[in-house]
Amino acid sequence: MDLSTLDPIALIVSLIIAATPLVLAATGELVTEKSGVLNLGVEGMMVFGAISGFAAAVETGSPWAGFLAAALGGAVLALLFGVMTQYLLSNQVATGLALTMFGLGLAALIGQPYSGVKPPSFPRLDIPGLGDIPVLGRLLFSFDAMVYLSVALVAAVWWFLTRTRAGMILRAVGENHDAAHSLGMKVVPIRLAAIAFGGACAGMGGAYLSLVRVPQWTEGMTAGAGWIALAIVVFASWKPWRVLVGAYLFGGVTILQLNTQALSLNPALPAGAGLIAVGLVWLGLSLRAGRPADLPLAALVLGVAALAFGLADPRFQIGSAWLSMAPYLVTILVLVVMSRDRTRAALNAPASLGRVFHVSG
């Protein structure tokens, strides 16, 4: 075990890169869900964006063209879902699943000639001077443009939803489509726009995976990132800034897991440290809100136990497959924690989420 190779700044930088696809996809889905539509096809739109972006970038030689194509591809796929659910009134859950299956299949089909191909590299945004500042320079100014764009997207969505009239209309449609309709708001077109926006974001998130994070195309490369993005929306309780927090949390888990594997670190150490950190924050929140503290305390105790175990036997190892479960297990844990507080979830989830809208007569 050699901890000296662990560079905390490099860790944070790779964490942010790992989180960016999730930021993009989850922010898009947040807007879709705010309009009252539950699109479970994020995984399909992401993987389709990953291949359409990859193909376009390879063919044109421009990664920017790739991201544009990915956004378009994701939006087109999303509109397919939109037509089905908004005009043909199909069940949103089942249609979202169909979209994922269709997207995964179609992407694999299109992607066949592209496996093993190297995409054009996406340039870092080099601002002269700023990148040379010690620590801060690398931490804030060493990314590619998409990372900044993803943060800007979160800010823009927050501003749009909370500060503009159009955003208010979108939320009204999501809260009560019948009332919104009787006030003359165009429910279906608004929802279609939100769905398309969500698809474009998911597509770009997928392209970030295939063009920047991994830079290559492999079948099924999203590996559940789309579903994790859906869980992040729940974690964020439908608030844009919390999407950023959630995505960075998952990015952190992914990076910790990868580093534990690469450095042959005793997995009990990061797991214990993570559990203690989560337990402390959670305990604080629970105490402040006057909620029972049993589960946070349990997390804390478990974390201390894991840490003690890790320190007692530093050479303890487990197979990489066990470590690869971590992001999915954390997703489940987070879903449980967030869903536990029903009042808050109920307050923030759009009231018409997943309901079919049809004007009779």
Added chain:
Amino acid sequence: MWRLEARREPSRSMLLLTPVLAVALTVIFGGALFAALGKDPVAAMQVIFIDPLFDPYSRSELMVKGAPLALIAIGLSLGFRAGIWNIGAEGQFIMGAVAASAVALAFYDVQGIWLLPLMLVAGTAAGAAWAMIPALLKTRFGANEILVSLMLVYVAEQFLIAMVSGPLRDPQGFNFPLSRSFHDSAVLPVLIEYTRVHVGVLVTLALVIAAQVLMSRHILGFRIRLSGEAPRAARFAGVDRAHVTWACMGISGACAGMAGMFEVAGPAQQLAPSLPVGYGFTAIIVAFLGRLSPPGIVLAAAIMALTYIGGETAQFALGIPAAANETFRGMLLFFLLGLDILVRYRIRPRRREVKA
């Protein structure tokens, strides 16, 4: 322009006609897709949908591939009827297969007719237990069962890899992540000689009938239907939503786990990372294509099995990538859901509004 007019009652004829229409549309659009790939669409369709029916071995394979699909879909259909979405059947299938394999390998040196039943119990229980995790988190904490059951698929996939590269690996296997081949008493008896049709096919058929009886005659079936069709009425009638959730998830998990056991003890005869081939996800389409009714599901499973077998042949004979079949299945589910509107609505031309 057209407008939608709600029907007073769901149309029975459309209920039966829409799956047929969806298959037809999939064939047409799938053919267009093949043509776009530069393949002869007519030849492809013939290889996928017609040829397997005339080859005796393919006909038997239809049962081998169709049985797990039908078994999983039957389980899923209960939950779907009640509005409980178990999307993680793939994970429950894997856990069932792993548990059954663990039993088979634990008694590797012992022969006995009790071994298969024990494997069946282990596989079914493991599948049910894996499905009870989302059920428990749903009823206890309100965590979304769709996301939890899906996350557990990825966990199960990793678990399978951990098992075949760890405790269940073949000691003489040159470190390949594979288990030993099961010995004879851990392999399902074959029903038809020179084929792979195993006893599991019969069990599946029996369970299809049992599901039909459950849904139409048993109080649980009534509660499931009621809580799906009229949740408020179900609450007033004293139907406990948590009980229905547990029952539906547990049964569907047990079915998927059993299918996993059949797969590993039947056609596979060993545990390998390549075992899951998407039956758990395809079964979702089968459940919808079969209109969530047991007889329909059997028919739908046969059609889907056809795409598996024909798809393999098309891969070899025409060089059509395996992914094309996946696209096909997604398309089929799309058309099915889109056409569903015809069951509940009429499409009428919009009358011109008369200006006063």
